[in-house]
Amino acid sequence: MTPHHLQDKAFLLLLIAVTIAFGAILWQFHGAVFWGVILAILFAPLHRRLLKKMPQRPTLAALCTLALCLIVVILPLTVIAVSLVQEASTIYERVRSGQINFGLYFQQVIAAIPVWAVDLLDRLHLTSVAELQEKLSSVSVQASQFLATRVLTVGQNTLEFVVSFSIMLYLLFFLLRDGASLALRIGQATPLNEAHKRQLIEKFTTVIRATVKGNIVVAASQGALGGMIFWALGIQGPVLWGVLMAFLSLLPAVGAGLIWVPVAIYFLATGAVWQGVVLSTFGICVIGLVDNVLRPILVGKDTKLPDYVVLISTLGGMALFGLTGFVIGPVIAALFIACWDLFAPKHASPTTR
Known part of the structure; x- marks a missing residue:
């Protein structure tokens, strides 16, 4: 093996190692990075139009695109998320207090089913009606507990969410402003x-x-x-x-x-x-x-x-x-x-x- 080939292989190994290490560093915020890239791709045509109107001010064009992204996408999602958390908490409280009883609802449905349909369920060895009711009640309780846990987790991880959200917006701004040159450099470095x-x-x-x-x-x-x-x-x-x-x-x-x-x-x-x-x-x-x-x-x-x-x-x-x-x-x-x-x-x- 010539020294030139050895140097090439050593450099390739170093390149792979540092790439994996950099990926491991970003993995903690992979969701923020991923959606930053996705939003940059989606809003790139709009950014190009704004850039044509202000060709000497790429930073301002990126800021305007980012503001439109906040208004069109992120603000409505935030309003829906707040309403979702409120309704999920209300329904969980009603399930826990017995005001909403999925087992009772299921029993009402079974009571309205013809006898031949109930017999058919038993013949197919699906399970007995009582077991179905018990399982459905268990699933409803577990689902409500899971939903409440998710809501509580969101509340406990507010700081992590704010950090990830800020990283996404920060990355989105620079991808909008410098995305074209960054894509060009990546393309030039790709050996294809x-x-x-x-x-x-x-x-x-x-x-x-x-x-x-x-x-x-x-x-x-x-x-x-x-x-x-x-x-x-x-x-x-x-x-x-x-x-x-x-x-x-x-x-x-x-x-x-x-x-x-x-x-x-x-x-x-x-x-x-x-x-x-x-x-x-x-x-x-x-x-x-x-x-x-x-x-x-x-x-x-x-x-x-x-x-x-x-x-x-x-x-x-x-x-x-x-x-x-x-x-x-x-x-x-x-x-x-x-x-x-x-x-x-x-x-x-x-x-x-």
């Missing part, structure tokens, strides 16, 4: 073919914008519509249930139905027929239509990913990375497909070309 780098970067930014904007539009629409119909029907905690429906709508093919379907069944089983019919009709024709129409247009069309890949990558990403996985999963899937698309023609055999 120029055409491949350009294609991968375009794919990366396209998937992020389509996934975030598409999923957020679908989630916000379904959550708002679900909360609105719950409020109209007099169901307690419409903001809480709306937020839950918005969160669940991030899961393709599952969606907000996990919330409104059991409520509709309860209405129908307990004699509140018109409420059940209205909620079922609204859920199928309005809430469900949003998912079936908007998601393929906003997500699948731009990412050019099949629906099953979007579903699996979203579920897998959220299982590994939590809430941010609904972005990370499809991005990894899209880059996986893009890399193999670049690799396959280059290494295809002469007979297959």
Whole structure:
């Protein structure tokens, strides 16, 4: 081995080591860094427009973009979060005091089910009615305790949240102001073919914008519509249930139905027929239509990913990375497909070309 090759390998090893060490340092605030990068990518077109109007003042353009980001995205989320915490605390207190009894609700539904349906449940060895009621009561108590614990944890970690939020805003400002030059330097340092780098970067930014904007539009629409119909029907905690429906709508093919379907069944089983019919009709024709129409247009069309890949990558990403996985999963899937698309023609055999 020549000294030149040895130096190259030693430098490559050093480069990998310091990169891993730097990543470990950032990991503590990986959520703040991740969403800072995501917001910078989403608001980059707006920043470029402002920069054209004030080409000699990039700092002012970045500050204006940051202010618009605060007004459009962060302020509404803060208001919703405050309302969510208040309603979650109220519902938890009512569950603990017995004013809300999920076990009783389930018993009412079972009492309205025909005898043959109850016998069918027993024949299928699903479990007995009593066991189902006991399990549902246990799950409801655990869910309410988990929700209360989350609310308490948020309160205890206020300082950590403020620090992470400040880091995200600080990073977002510099990514908006210096993002173009930083991306250029990263591209120059990446040892790939120029055409491949350009294609991968375009794919990366396209998937992020389509996934975030598409999923957020679908989630916000379904959550708002679900909360609105719950409020109209007099169901307690419409903001809480709306937020839950918005969160669940991030899961393709599952969606907000996990919330409104059991409520509709309860209405129908307990004699509140018109409420059940209205909620079922609204859920199928309005809430469900949003998912079936908007998601393929906003997500699948731009990412050019099949629906099953979007579903699996979203579920897998959220299982590994939590809430941010609904972005990370499809991005990894899209880059996986893009890399193999670049690799396959280059290494295809002469007979297959």
